Amino acid sequence: MRGATFRGGAHPFEGKEMSKDLPIEKIFPEGDLVFPLSQHIGAPADPIVQKGDTVLVGQTIAKAGGFVSTNICSSVSGIVKAVEPRLTASGAKLSSIVIENDKQYTTIEGFGSERDYTKLSKEQIRDIIKEAGIVGMGGAGFPTHVKLTPKDDAAIDYVLVNGAECEPYLTSDYRMMLECPESIVGGLQVMLSLFPNAKGIICIEDNKPEAISILEERVRGVDRIQVKVLKTKYPQGAERQLIYAATKRKINSTMLPADAGCVVNNIDTVISIYNAVCKCIPLIRRIVTVTGDGANKPRNFQVPTGMSYKEVLEQAGGCTEDTIKIVSGGPMMGMALFDLNVPVMKTSSALLCMTKDEVAEFEPSACIRCGRCVSVCPSKLIPQKMMEYAESFDTEAFQAIHGMECYECGSCTYVCPAKRRLTQSFKQTRRSILDSRRK
């Protein structure tokens, strides 16, 4: 079967073999848990607990700070130790709630009890999702209840479940597709109940045949839901490319998926929706793949949010001596960590231990204008020219050739034979343009 896809894209080394056959294991934290108040796009959440308060598993510890914002719930029971700035994976210190774990895992009342979503109104479902603190778990962390509240419910034609997992090495979504397909279908059914005219499509890259067959089996005979096979290519799981591959509709940086009649959610987000609505479990855990050449034992872990990466790595068996770079997330868009004492957040997906740093290994050399960056760019940009303008700080020219349409997928930088640090420059330039617009 030929999978649907988009024009452009790259084929980085997949590296999924290392962890794809390892079942998800639950791990529990020993040390303190850290819950940054800003784990999502939008306003930071407002803490509603104070130092010394006792909290339970599933208890809301911070309330959404606006419409585009969301709640944060505790993943353990224990005592609030502090509300103070803590280092996060991005390298920024963010105001966080620190909880001392009492290891009792006492839950709030009603936690885990069954609930029938068909008896709930649309408002109730959206409220539950907001209360549960669900955000886009593919990486961006856009509050899910906002995504699920378009101007017109009837105008949504497709609810897409993003199971592409195009980032190399990551297998967390893949494992979830194998291990809890019923939650994926259940979560999708909850979303479909919000949109009367929508069709649900579960999109999976063709390098995951087992997941495809399990989910195809699961959706057989289920109304309004189908599985769509996509070609394995990076960045197939990027929202705009996914929408195009699944529906042939195009959106750009200034539009939301809803403008094309689509709602897109990551596999783990859909499962979290199911857990929140049907099982009364808020978003308090995250599937994290510990992998890479430097990982002593690759693992797929179910990790309580707030647990430190350091502990996750220790429980996985640590990393080898020659590990030289540790990345939170995948190798294409993940963030390199200089300190492992940062918490697992709602958007964390992997801990990648690399024994080879190809960025440091290759010095950038002169651009030979080969055009490889142009042919892989999923947004059809001219990275070579964008780089010229970025280097000369010509932000106007950068915008004139549509530089702001770049979403920093890294494909151009991956293929560049001169090893130029294109994405890195674009990040800086785009930030400075966005900052100057804000003024």
Added chain:
Amino acid sequence: MSKLYNVSASPHVRDKVTTKNIMQDVVIGLLPAVLAGIWVFKVPALLVLSTTCVTCILTEYFYERFMKKPITTSDYSALVTGLLLGMNLPSTIPLWIAMLGSVFAILVVKQLFGGLGQNFMNPALGARCFLLISFTGRMTSFTVDGVSQATPLALIKNADKTVAVTETLASNGVSLFDMFIGTTGGVIGETSAIAILIGAAYLFIKRIINWRIPIMYLGSFSIFVLLFGGYGLDGSYLLSQLLGGGLLLGAFFMATDYVTCPITPNGRIIYGLCLGVLTGIFRIFGGSAEGVSYAIIFCNLLVPLIEKITIPKPFGYVKMKNKK
């Protein structure tokens, strides 16, 4: 924490292909034509090619050494320039002219404009045109097997248009088959069409070059000569135009030079079209039977303009315009 880890912005992985790999592939792609040239023109061709390659590499090395710049001779780009220049010279050229051309190519056309990636003109072709203007006689006398020969294109250009092309060629002891395998008069690397096509196929398979420039170039050129060549729809005339002169070498190896061709996909199509038309004009209406080198360096100058008008619409852009 005791150990310090590397930190950088994403992406953290890189493709294996490097500039050096690409240049190596280009050298491999050129080899069939180089070997064919040595087979046809014997030792003198080998001497010319060695001279240009060595001089190009040394010029680059000494310039960068002298200017205290990083030495880039190991990226093979100077070797590619040397090979291409040698392939664009007749085997009878005095070696000092070949050396002069090599120095001109690397020093003036490439390094003075900033080195690899910055030259606006193909160094080998820039040097060839410089030599062609300076030493016209020596640059246009060709000898095959010790007998001096005019190029097939020159024969056709000076022939009576009422005589069939194949007859014109035959009366001078040349056939289309000779042009195909390369035993005709011409510069070292251009005569053997089959060798050039084998090398080009290699570059296509390795995805070093793509169809846009060569196909648009050869296509628009074919249409142009059929319209204005004066032979009407004559297959053997078209074939002699395609096989003769530097067209194939130029279309596959020099027009596709990354540095001096447009980077935008549509720009490459326009560039190919311009090349075809210009080559046609130069060959049919110009004083010389040749036109490829001039067409390419002229179009090199158009590249910034072509790129400016062919910046593609980004993904999803059209929809935004239609939406009010």
